[in-house]
Amino acid sequence: MTSKAGGLPDAVLFDFDGTLIDSAPDIHAAVNELLQTRNLPPVTLEQAKAMIGNGVAKLVERAFAASGSPLAGAELEQAQRDMTPIYNSHLTGLTTLMPGARTALQQLRAAGVKLALVTNKPQAPTREVLEHFHIFEDFGAVIGGDAVTNKKPSPEALYLALERLHADRNNAVMVGDSTTDVEAARNAGLPVIIIRGGYSKVPVEELGADLVLDSLADLPAALQGKQAA
Numbered sequence: 001m002t003s004k005a006g007g008l009p010d011a012v013l014f015d016f017d018g019t020l021i022d023s024a025p026d027i028h029a030a031v032n033e034l035l036q037t038r039n040l041p042p043v044t045l046e047q048a049k050a051m052i053g054n055g056v057a058k059l060v061e062r063a064f065a066a067s068g069s070p071l072a073g074a075e076l077e078q079a080q081r082d083m084t085p086i087y088n089s090h091l092t093g094l095t096t097l098m099p100g101a102r103t104a105l106q107q108l109r110a111a112g113v114k115l116a117l118v119t120n121k122p123q124a125p126t127r128e129v130l131e132h133f134h135i136f137e138d139f140g141a142v143i144g145g146d147a148v149t150n151k152k153p154s155p156e157a158l159y160l161a162l163e164r165l166h167a168d169r170n171n172a173v174m175v176g177d178s179t180t181d182v183e184a185a186r187n188a189g190l191p192v193i194i195i196r197g198g199y200s201k202v203p204v205e206e207l208g209a210d211l212v213l214d215s216l217a218d219l220p221a222a223l224q225g226k227q228a229a
């Protein structure tokens, strides 16, 4: 993995849902509240996890498909609009920081590594969740899914984050939980580390990441090359 002298990269770009936060319980609640407005049966937490990672519009499309009533066209667009207030009322009640997240951010920041958040979650709820956990200030750039024309796996948000951080493109690492992050990193030409315990639909070993870690607690040491596996 590319790294500057001293081990640590110039910048680390973090995914949000499934990587820094365990937001699936809140997203699950929001999805079921939306389905209930159409008198549709609820989905399970595991089903909801498999819907996360490509933004709220995709989440809604997948939720209706999973409940047995796929939507398209104007009906889908209406459901996506209806989801906004529901989604925004389920941001922090059941959400927790992933194990090791706070310490990893603090350690990297203290070591002078530039940090960015690159998520397909929209900008406004992303900021609200970051502020709730008092980690907004850790990030030099926060790029939500609606801040770019093309969401991950497009490299657009990653490039924008690197630009905002004034970071060295050749010395940055993406950290995420699923295939979207691996593809986005590859498309941007960055190495990628996957953390177990997120919302990947396939076993994380099969994602093609440069490194898979059990926990964010292992990230600072791994970035310094002490635990490369």
Ligand SMILES: O=C(O)COP(=O)(O)O
Residues within 6 Å of the ligand: 015, 016, 017, 018, 052, 053, 054, 055, 056, 118, 119, 120, 121, 122, 152
């Ligand atoms: O799908 C979403 O809304 C967000 O997912 P991400 O933070 O893992 O990119």
Ligand SMILES: [Mg+2]
Residues within 6 Å of the ligand: 015, 016, 017, 018, 019, 053, 176, 177, 178, 198, 199
């Ligand atoms: Mg994710």
